[in-house]
Amino acid sequence: MDWRRLKFPIFAIGAQVAFLILFGVLGEYGDDSKPIHPGTSEGSLKLYPYFQDVHVMIFVGFGFLMTFLKRYGFSAVSVNLLVAAFVLQWAFIVRGIIHMVAMGHVKFAIYLGEMLSADFAAATVLISFGAVLGKASPLQLLIMALVEVVFAQINEFIGLYMFSAQDVGESMYIHAFGAYFGLAVARMLYNEKHEEAKSEGSVYQSDIFSMIGTIFLWLFWPSFNGGAAAGDEQQRALINTYLSLAACTIITFAMSQLVDKRGKFNMVHVQNATLAGGVALGTSANMPLQPWGAMLVGCIAGVISVLGYQYLTPLLKAKLKIHDTCGVNNLHGMPGILAGVVGAVAAAMAKPETWGESLYEVFPLMVPMANTTEFETAVDLYDVTRPGSGRSAIIQGGYQMLALVLTLVIAVVGGAITGLLLRLNCCDNVQGGRMFDDREFFIVEGQGYPDVEGHDHDVTLRERHGDNDTTKTPMLEG
Known part of the structure; x- marks a missing residue:
């Protein structure tokens, strides 16, 4: 075996052993799962269907969405599985350590809510994966995931717990962060030999497979935005996302x-821009935008996403040397920024007269301070039980914008640092004509595998088992 091929198994096995040790030392079941607390909380079990919806999005939706590359289907689906499984475990550890340091916890708990958060962490890295799809080795992707999860979770902790900037569908903390982290990595990995890769592009069949991912993501996106909410907030999140996706789809086809x-x-627009409405509605999904407001956000998202794919992606490559394989800037980046802006505007305009008790449920720091007339009024009218900081709507909107800006800064800086790290020769770089090709890392069945001229290939049994002294016979013209 080529010594270069030993780097990945050594890294992967070492990481898994480290995960086992860290889980053994620092992890434990949540209270609902401990044997000393027989029985399971019905409240926690209600989260399981939403968790499963998000789980399908992570492993089926994201995986198949990236199968549009004609010679990279194995990698799109299976490396997606690899990276997600790696991140799920690492996210528990990183989130647990952050909360242990910040809140004095002795160990981190494993329960359904954290399982959902771990899936969200995986989504962040998989979005970044889309920016470097076909250009990074499995080893590079695991290293990227190792670093990105740390940056992403620190950013989310600052935004949620220090700024109290709410983002129920995590459009800022997941979509915008993942997109611009990935774009920064892509910029650092860029080299002129990208032009030598003749495998980039799609064929009819690969685009159909990609649409499978689109449909799964489209169907389950309301659960992504609303799964972590509860009560009337969850109802609004589901309804708003549903309507935003529908409106976005119509506008996407028209703009395309x-x-x-x-x-x-x-098909690039159909596969991707139809989902932008789900991203753009994430931050404000649980807010009372009214149905028409949710639909308007979806319409705007469809417009900017299609225009991004059509005009901005080529511009980024030509002027800034940012090669964005999946167009994550157009599906996750710009719609994620739109989501943050919509959330900030909605927060700045929020009033108890129109929002009712939802104002204080969504923005707990806007609850009036204790021992004030405003707090007594809130207790009487809106069933408030705990005092807050008396934060005004304008200030809350400002913190929402601050969280968005901080997210972009940490994503770009963290991505650039990670990209420089991945350029080291020891990270198993993929070069030139080896990009966007499954044969670089997989045993590939020959029949049905198109070459760069559009032919199918048949391979002998010896080649499938690693004998390089074989020939390929063209079978059918694509």
């Missing part, structure tokens, strides 16, 4: 035909 010189639909 408008920007094409031949007046035809572009």
Whole structure:
């Protein structure tokens, strides 16, 4: 075996052993699962269907969405599985240590709520994966995940617990962060040999597979935005996301035909921009935007996403040397920024007269301070039980914007640092014509595997088992 191929198994086995030790020393079951507390909380079990919906999004939705590359389907689905499984475990540890340091916990607990948060952490890294799809080795991706989870969880802790900037669907803390972290990594990994890779691009069948991912993500996105909420907030999150996705889809198809010189639909837009409404609604999903407001956000998201794919992606590559394989800036980045802005505006305009008790449920620091007339009024009218900081709507909106800005800064700086790390020769870099090709890391069945000229290939049994002295026979023209 080539010594270079030993780096990944050594790193992966070492990481898994470290995870086992850290879970053994620092982890424990949550109270509902401990044998000394027989029985399970019904409240916690109600979260399981939403967790499963998000789980499907992570492993099926994201995986198949990235199968559009004609020669990279194995990697898109299976490396997606690898990275997600790695991040799930690492996120428990990182989140647990952060909370142990900040809140004085002795150990971190494993329970359904944290399982959902671990899936969200995986989504962050998988979004970044989309920016470097086909250009990074499995070893590089695990190293990227190791670093990114730390940056992402620190950023989220600052935003949620220090700024109290709310983001129920995590459009700032997951989508915007993951997109711009990934773009910064892609910029650091960029080299002129990208042009030598002739495998980039799709074929009819790969685009169909990619649409499987799109449909799964589209169907389950309301659970992504609303799974962590409760009560009327959850109801609004589900309804708002549902309507935003529907409106976004209509606008995406319309815009796709408008920007094409031949007046035809572009599958890149259909596969991706139709989902932008779910991203753009994430921060404000649980807020009383009204149905028409949610639909308007979806419409705006569809417009900026399609225009991004059509015009901005080529510009970023030509002017800034940022090669964004999946267009994560257009699906996750710009819609994530839109989500943050919408959330900040909604917070700045929030009033108890129109929001009712939801104002204090969504923004707990806006509850009036204790021993004030305003607090007594809130107790009488809105069933408030705990005093807050008396934060005004304008200040809350300012903190929402501050969290968005901080997210972008940490993502770009963290991504750039990570990208420089991944450029080291020891990280198993993928070069030139080896990019976007499953054969670099997988045993590939020959029949049905198109070459760069569009032919299918058949391979002998010897080649499948690693004998390089074999020939490939063209079978069918693609």
